[in-house]
Amino acid sequence: MDPTLGAIVIGRVVAAVTALVGVSPGTALGQQPVAPPDSALKYETSARLDRADLEAWLDGYMVRALGEAALAGAVIVVVKDGRVLLQKGYGFADVANRRPVDPERTLFRAGSVSKLFTGTAVLQLVEQGKLDLDQDVNAYLDFAIPPMSGAPITLRNILTHTTGFEDVLKQLIVVDPARAEALDVYVKRHVPRRVFPPGATPAYSNYGVALAGYIVQRVSGESFDTYIERHIFGPLGMAHSTFRQPLPPPLARDMAAGYLDPLASPRAFSIYGPAPAGSLSSTGADMARFMVAHLQDGRYGEARILEPASARLMRARAAGASPTLNGMGLTFWEHDRNGHRIVGHDGGDPTFRSNLRLFPDDGVGLFMSFNAIGPNGGVFAVRSVLLDEFIDRYFPGTPREEQTTPTAVSHAQLSRGIYEPSDRKASFLGVLGFLDQAEVTASGDGTIAISSLTDLNGRPKLWREVGDWIWSEVGGWDRLAMTVEDGRVTRIARGGDPAGILLRVPLWRSIAVPVLVAAVLVLALAVLAWPAGALIRRRYRRSSMMSGRQLLAYRLVRVVALVDLGFLAGWGLLFQRLAAGEAELFSNRLDPWLRILQTLGAVGAVGTAVAVWNLIFVWRSGRGRLARASSLALVLACGAFVWFGLATHLLSQSLRY
């Protein structure tokens, strides 16, 4: 659930428009931006991690960050050596009522950090022998996950995001409790299509983790919420934490309001369909207990939630593209940096942003959560810079000394092209894949850039080859690993995102967007020419040169063009509203509108035949070159429309997404 679709769509639309217009925001006329020559700038400072230093440092960071990004509030907790070193609230849990954030009492949405609790529950049951990480999950279910190429899906696949499920968004978040679905209903109703064989291709899946939660529920005989309360929250004394939605009344009083813009009204509480993947609400103080338990290999005071072996297994590397890249533990992501072992998880909600990091070898844990995105989305930079600065201040490291390989220039050439991330949608949301395409470009000096991987200033990061098909971020810590097939790079894995991968797309997918734009132009011109022509003829008192069936064909083909444009505009409008963060649009409330669009699409697709009919008339009637060319252009445009609609599933008649 991180990042949200809204953010993704906005980002992509902006990127697309930017690419189209050919300017980058903030570039003054006549001043070409120049990237820093060889590595990113460093501003960090280093110090000893003690309470006084940490508090003053955080106070300095937070007061400016909240002010600058116009955020409402935040909670930050740092644990060290089994104790809370600092837990502190900043700003407001509720702006209108000026209720400050209290680290003991104020609840924040943890978003996908919730997955760590589901992972912990699975490992508890593995420990007890009730679950096997490598057993076909169908063995634990009362419904069947359909087979794909003979390989079953296992819990290990789920906890490492390698099930190969498509990404489904329907009912991901609703705000009306009446539309919410119980976990069992959700997992049975929204089984995703399987798009990759299990274990082969990482693709982030909220559904997968929800399925794991459902298995916990079935095998333990307790509801998922009750299970987590009895076996994790209870032993750890996390009295202000819950997966339940909506919140139970005593906790609801202390919930932080979530904002896009803190000067506007707060957003409604999100209700997650795949609850085990994202529904946790918790306080900073409670999250400290969870971190201490994991840092102490499952023990918190007298309580034990995991045996040491299980705790270590959970954060040990379980999957990854290359040994030199960060990969996945079991639900934990590896974030190793500066020579320090780091695991954690990030979480996003329409209005909350959370991060958890454990430094197991240093006995340190960090949790932060923000209850606003900020009017300009400022929370993204605020939290990523805070994580980087915290690590660089208290766990400094020297930049890696690595030589660029002699093969860099030639390998850069072989990597050029268009790629898409693996969290594919096999539904109408598949159209997002086109907006999400990343272009790999080679600069000729052995460095490459990937258009979707940008720095805080929106400029693509540079990468140089430091090992066989292993690329290192210039001036940073991230790495890429490329897979080569038939002399071409086909997959690009990245340490910063072990739950996904970039896949090279076939040529047709890479030209789809320009083809669609051309088709839309042709259709729009045809539609506009219709009344304009009529007006001019009236003005100059000329009658149409057409009559009878020819005139009918002329008119019908324009009706079809109008339908096609209406269909595309309808989708445009829908995606625009999704981008505006209207989470409720993912609920089944959308279904009737989808049906209307789908019907419109079907009419438009069939109408392609009319365009062909029109073409035949025009060519037979011996009309001018302009008329012939435009009738041909219309046939091509209608054809392109059908092709694009089928390829993106926009013409699909299914309500699954």
Add this chain to the structure above:
Amino acid sequence: MVKQALRLLSVAALVMSAGSLAGQQAAAPLTAADLEAWLDGYLPGSLIRNDMAGAVVVVVKGGEVLLAKGYGYDDIAAKRPVDPARTLFPVASISKTFTATAVMQLVESGKLDLDRDINTYLDFEIPPAFGTPITLRNLLTHTAGFDDLQKGSSPADPKWYLSLQAYLKRRSPHRIFPPGDTPAYSNYGMGLAAYIVQRISGEPFEAYIDRHILQPLGMRRTSIYQPTPPDLIADRVKAYLVASGPAQMTEFTNTRGAGGVAATGSDMARYMIAHLHDGRYGDAQILRPETARLMHARAFSPVEHINGMALGFFQEDYNGQRIIGHDGDTKGVHSNLKLLLDQDVGLFVDFNSDGKNTAVYDLRDAIFHDFVDRYFPAPVPTEPTATTAVQHAKMAEGTYQASRRLNGLLSVFMMFNGIDLTANGDGTITIPMPPTGVRKTFHEIGPFVWREVGGKELLEMRIKDGRIISLHDHPVGVMLKVPFWQSSGFNLPLLAFSCLAMLSAVVSWPVLAWMRRRYDRPALIAGADRTRRRLARVGAVAMLLFVLGWVFLATNLLSHFYLFNAALDPWLRLLQIVGMIGVCGAGIAAWDAWRAWRSPRSLPAKIGSTVLAASMVWMVWFAFAFKLITVSLDY
């Protein structure tokens, strides 16, 4: 120089003041350890998030340097870190406090009188106006009543860099307010003060500052010479718009005394200590205690509750602390100096980039307020709303523009610099605050004194003849109420409509001609009518080009003040000639419209020609009302 007047044009920030949302907390101890950790959190994150190159920060306390630290880079290409002892930062308008210090030295020795007509010290004459002479006290409090000169004030090319005497004599601002009445920030005024120092002391201004301030204080790595002398220039910061972009060229200031000092952080510590200790630094005494106290005391304010001007320094009281200070801006460099007089604490920051969305303006103010909030906190005031609030809010509604008024050709840009005050009906008012444009809401807590709802900021309205004439939120932050016809809310929609009308006329010209040819129809009008209509359209083309030219000027030149010099004059003249063709076209269009109604032409044709004529005539009014077409090329 402080370019507040134009900042709104480039600021797209949507940030809110830290104070409004940060919770109140107990005072932290102002120790080196706490301060360094706090700044380590505060500054590097801000620099990274906002694509900024570097900063220097110095805090003095009790006559000692508590902390002097550099962050980031003074030269990105060379990857050279900011060093508070080595790196020179321009302090820009903070230089004005040096000039004021020099004036006060000469007042102290009896050579100058703060209240004498400055013409007695000059070898040229400031023309009389308002029956009141201008005094040094006026110059040091920005109340001489000058409008603002831009042309030639900040050249980048040394060939436009003039001697103080030559510049002051060649240029002369208009006197638009009576002396001692309405503060209007003036670099020219401070240049005059510097020139008076030069004339009365008999030393060149720069040599005077060097001998009587910099040398006594041991500020060896500080220079007021432009360009910075060869032994120091290598250590001067490179200035950036953003850190990921190219370094910017250096601006000079022709109003010497209003800017020009470049100093290391460590040297500025000495300067701060000297002022905090009433003129004394070690064995050196640059001002006598009573002179220093006079200089630091509130010397002028047109309103009672808002911080006013000290002599050269701004009064910057905050959280109940007595504070004076100044900030400064030159291309890509932004400084802030604050002295907490009763705490013996001074803060100096200087940045060498604007940052993304010119984030630096918010940052350099926020760091001062956040610093005081941490170490000298005070609760957010809670005061009852006055019973007159609803009535006074209604009175206040309208458009306001800065008292620092652009001159001549640039007058039109004042329009974009306006703010619209809205009365919310519940006794609160909302204002997009200059310079960031952040909308803040205020409620009335005393007669025409307003407090930010949930915050600390104060606003006061000045009353004359029972009407509100201005808003005040800062010693020189004066916003004057202006009539609606000067507001952008009135003019921009009309401008857009007129351009659209002219564009339609121009575009329909060839389209209709082509269609007539295609359908083989003759033109409906002929002879003189046809010629007139063609000429009107030529006029419309000229008028559109004229508007485009100004838009180009606005978008490209306003962020590059150094281009405002005589080299621009031919282009401005060309633009005005094009504008004059438009003006002639407007007359012809009006004639054409008049003729159209008396001809058998169709109703749409009559309406069309009338709309075109009205649009063009309105454009003529606009061009002359906002001085887009002028005889003089001064601005």
